[in-house]
Amino acid sequence: MASAEALSIWHFISRSLTMRLAAFLLVLLLLPIFLGGTLRLVDKQRNAILLDATAREGQMLTEALRDELMAFSREGTGPLEAQLDRMANPSRSVRVFYRPDPRDGGFFSIAAEPRLSSDAIAAERERLEVAGLFEPLKTSCRGNRPIAERYFNQGGEEELLTFIRPLALENGCWIVLISHNEPDLLQSSIGQSFWKSTSFKYALAAYGIIALLSAWLFLDIYLDMRRIRRAAKAGQTGDRAKTGFTKLIQVPELRGVTLEIDRLLATVDAGQDLMRRAAEENAHALKTPIAVIQQSLEPLRAEQSALQENAAISIDVIEKATFRLDTLVSAARTLDTVAADSLSAVREAVDLTQILRQLVDSYIPVASNKGVRINLRAQQLLKVLASEEMLETVLENLIENALSFAPTGTAIQVEAERTGDMVSLAVADRGPGVPDGSLDKIFDRYFSQRPQVNGYAPSLHFGLGLWIVKRNVEAIGGSIYAENRDRTGLRMTVSLPAA
Numbered sequence: 001m002a003s004a005e006a007l008s009i010w011h012f013i014s015r016s017l018t019m020r021l022a023a024f025l026l027v028l029l030l031l032p033i034f035l036g037g038t039l040r041l042v043d044k045q046r047n048a049i050l051l052d053a054t055a056r057e058g059q060m061l062t063e064a065l066r067d068e069l070m071a072f073s074r075e076g077t078g079p080l081e082a083q084l085d086r087m088a089n090p091s092r093s094v095r096v097f098y099r100p101d102p103r104d105g106g107f108f109s110i111a112a113e114p115r116l117s118s119d120a121i122a123a124e125r126e127r128l129e130v131a132g133l134f135e136p137l138k139t140s141c142r143g144n145r146p147i148a149e150r151y152f153n154q155g156g157e158e159e160l161l162t163f164i165r166p167l168a169l170e171n172g173c174w175i176v177l178i179s180h181n182e183p184d185l186l187q188s189s190i191g192q193s194f195w196k197s198t199s200f201k202y203a204l205a206a207y208g209i210i211a212l213l214s215a216w217l218f219l220d221i222y223l224d225m226r227r228i229r230r231a232a233k234a235g236q237t238g239d240r241a242k243t244g245f246t247k248l249i250q251v252p253e254l255r256g257v258t259l260e261i262d263r264l265l266a267t268v269d270a271g272q273d274l275m276r277r278a279a280e281e282n283a284h285a286l287k288t289p290i291a292v293i294q295q296s297l298e299p300l301r302a303e304q305s306a307l308q309e310n311a312a313i314s315i316d317v318i319e320k321a322t323f324r325l326d327t328l329v330s331a332a333r334t335l336d337t338v339a340a341d342s343l344s345a346v347r348e349a350v351d352l353t354q355i356l357r358q359l360v361d362s363y364i365p366v367a368s369n370k371g372v373r374i375n376l377r378a379q380q381l382l383k384v385l386a387s388e389e390m391l392e393t394v395l396e397n398l399i400e401n402a403l404s405f406a407p408t409g410t411a412i413q414v415e416a417e418r419t420g421d422m423v424s425l426a427v428a429d430r431g432p433g434v435p436d437g438s439l440d441k442i443f444d445r446y447f448s449q450r451p452q453v454n455g456y457a458p459s460l461h462f463g464l465g466l467w468i469v470k471r472n473v474e475a476i477g478g479s480i481y482a483e484n485r486d487r488t489g490l491r492m493t494v495s496l497p498a499a
Contacts, residue, residue, distance in 0.1 A: 058163030141173035405431030
């Protein structure tokens with residue numbers, strides 16, 4: 001039993017569109033967490049590779065300038081600038097600073113590539129000093145290290161300071177500073193938060209597009225399903241003008257389904273009309289010969305006293321059979337009409353309390369003549385989703401069934417109350433009840449256990465009333481069951497959806 005319930009729950013979870021949407025949203029929410037960590041790790045490794053490459057490049061460039069730096073005091077800046085010109089690269093900048101005393105003193109701007117004016121070189125040095133770049137080198141000419149600092153040069157262009165190399169030579173302390181403006185480096189997260197990097201922005205944009213497209217898809221499906229539901233509800237309330245499902249759908253792939261639904265509903269409506277017409281035509285065709293037989297019996301009935309006993313009995317039998325046949329034709333017409341109505345039962349908000357009061361008031365004279373009371377206890381303003389005509393048929397059949405079995409001096413209890421989303425209606429009598437073995441059969445068509453009269457079953461009862469009740473109740477979305485009362489009697493309980 002437990003395994004069957006677990007299987008049922010799993011089937012619901014695996015097939016439910018709502019559960020799939022919830023799972024998708026959960027994955028969509030968790031995706032940035034997992035992908036963000038992975039992207040940060042990849043970005044960190046990529047940055048390490050780039051910085052290592054720039055550090056190697058810086059070391060090579062610095063070593064290539066060593067001889068020119070050693071010859072600076074004798075030959076001036078000419079050889080140094082010439083060497084820098086040979087190293088020229090549009091994506092790289094090299095700046096050379098000098099301090100005569102390796103242990104103390106400020107730095108002087110000596111040369112730069114690309115070439116800058118003396119004023120521009122001095123301004124660059126001041127900007128770098130303000131940035132604190134020379135602070136660790138004021139008391140020592142040591143510290144070969146890669147750096148990763150964002151920097152805006154005199155021209156307002158962004159550069160990435162990637163390498164700084166101090167050289168303690170005989171003629172003083174030299175600093176070679178290298179920066180890059182390559183797009184790959186500037187767009188990376190080197191020297192800034194990972195969340196500001198171009199790669200993260202691209203990933204965020206892609207994630208946003210996926211989220212928007214997914215939301216758009218699910219929203220379209222949800223709205224289409226909602227439109228179908230509204231159209232179906234409109235059809236239940238009899239508003240046929242709103243039940244064209246196909247024209248309400250926005251997702252093209254769903255239109256094939258709704259087209260078939262529209263065709264099915266059209267077939268049901270056509271079948272319903274056909275059943276009603278057939279019921280009318282069959283009843284009319286059968287009642288005509290029955291009426292002829294009944295009229296032909298009238299002269300024979302007038303002469304019945306002069307006929308022999310056997311002939312008189314035959315006339316009685318023919319008359320009873322004709323009456324029964326006429327009743328059966330009416331019952332068959334009722335059956336066909338009920339079947340047609342149940343194919344597409346209209347449902348709207350109906351005031352159950354008001355209908356109960358009107359019906360009970362109309363049955364009070366009949367009950368009084370039989371010596372039976374009808375007690376009504378119903379909450380105020382009880383509204384249900386039902387067809388008023390079909391609901392009245394249900395209530396009439398239940399009250400009439402209770403009246404036909406209720407003994408003189410007893411009372412029929414009619415009660416109605418709301419429980420959650422349903423309205424419970426009960427009709428109880430103090431009649432003989434139903435044998436336990438027949439409780440499940442009383443709603444079957446043509447099932448009846450009424451006593452016979454003069455050897456014949458009562459002509460007005462063919463076991464159709466409760467069958468009609470069950471068909472109508474189920475057609476409007478409710479349920480019904482019967483149970484014997486404690487001492488004697490029967491209780492019919494109907495559950496209907498509340499409006």
